[in-house]
Amino acid sequence: MPMKKPRGEELSLEQQLANQELNQRRLRIEHVNRSVKRCRIVKDRLRLWKEGIRDLVMELCCALHNFRVRLTPWQPMV
Numbered sequence: 001m002p003m004k005k006p007r008g009e010e011l012s013l014e015q016q017l018a019n020q021e022l023n024q025r026r027l028r029i030e031h032v033n034r035s036v037k038r039c040r041i042v043k044d045r046l047r048l049w050k051e052g053i054r055d056l057v058m059e060l061c062c063a064l065h066n067f068r069v070r071l072t073p074w075q076p077m078v
Contacts, residue, residue, distance in 0.1 A: 036065045 002019040005011050011019070037043050039061040046054055 032065065035068070036061050039064060 002022055003011060003015045036058075041057055042061050046057060048054070048057075
């Protein structure tokens, strides 16, 4: 959780930097979650009730995300 500003005061520089670092990590995680949810089976309600099926579906979608990331060549900013 980010540090909240106390009422009537300001955050110290260390706290602001810690909040920025936390925000960058959280943003990267959210982008990965969005990319994994490209597989529609992750977003939709899964009606398979056998043990471990839901975990398997998530593992497969994460593997597809990793494959997609490694397959796409890095393109520099122009």
